[in-house]
Amino acid sequence: MLITYNSCETEIPAIDQKLISDWVNRVVVNNGSEIGEINYYFCSDDYLLQMNREHLNHDYFTDIITFDYTVANIISGDLFISVDTVKDNAEDYKCEYFEELHRVIIHGVLHLLGIDDKTDEDQEIMTQKEDESLVLLSEIH
Numbered sequence: 001m002l003i004t005y006n007s008c009e010t011e012i013p014a015i016d017q018k019l020i021s022d023w024v025n026r027v028v029v030n031n032g033s034e035i036g037e038i039n040y041y042f043c044s045d046d047y048l049l050q051m052n053r054e055h056l057n058h059d060y061f062t063d064i065i066t067f068d069y070t071v072a073n074i075i076s077g078d079l080f081i082s083v084d085t086v087k088d089n090a091e092d093y094k095c096e097y098f099e100e101l102h103r104v105i106i107h108g109v110l111h112l113l114g115i116d117d118k119t120d121e122d123q124e125i126m127t128q129k130e131d132e133s134l135v136l137l138s139e140i141h
Contacts, residue, residue: 002035002036002037002038003017003020003024003025003035003037003038003039003040004037004038004039004040005017005040005042006039006040006041006042007041007042007043008041008042008043008044008047008080009046009047010042010043010044010083010084011042012042013083013098013101015098015101019137019140019141020102020105023106023133023136023137023140024038024106026140027106027110027113027133027136028075028109028113030136031113032073033070033073033074033075033113034073034075035074035075035076036069036070036071036074036075037076038075038076038079038109039077039078039079040108041078041080041081042081042083043080043082043083044082044083044084045061045085047080047082048062048065048080048082048085049061051065051080052065055067061082061084061085063081063082063085063086063089063104063107064079064082064104064107064108065079065080066078066079066080066108066111066112067079067080068111068112070112075109075112075113076112077108077111077112079105079108081101081104081105081108083101086100086101086104089104099134102134102137103130103134106130106133106134106137107126107130110126110129110130110133115129
């Protein structure tokens with residue numbers, strides 16, 4: 001298992017990396033898979049917007065872009081998170097910054113596990129899985 005935390009044009013948020021890594025691993029194992037390599041990149045809105053344009057042909061801000069390198073049940077990928085958008089979303093959703101950051105951190109992992117969020121039905125399933133994962137985090141914290 002290898003989970004790394006990196007920065008692009010911003011600082012890495014003050015998260016407990018060991019706790020987050022243990023949590024991510026538990027979520028992956030609970031879903032019948034194992035971690036290969038997961039790389040988190042915390043970045044600015046501008047950095048992620050440029051990536052969204054270049055790699056996905058999308059011209060809008062987003063909180064996370066997930067590049068999936070999963071093979072069989074070995075979960076691997078690069079997850080780029082805009083700390084700016086996470087802060088804005090926390091204000092919009094009236095929740096704590098770190099609660100929203102944790103939700104986005106696990107959101108990317110859930111994508112690597114094959115959970116989508118394109119339709120309303122898929123979004124409901126994604127939100128349910130995020131909520132279950134956040135409960136697990138509170139239990140091991």
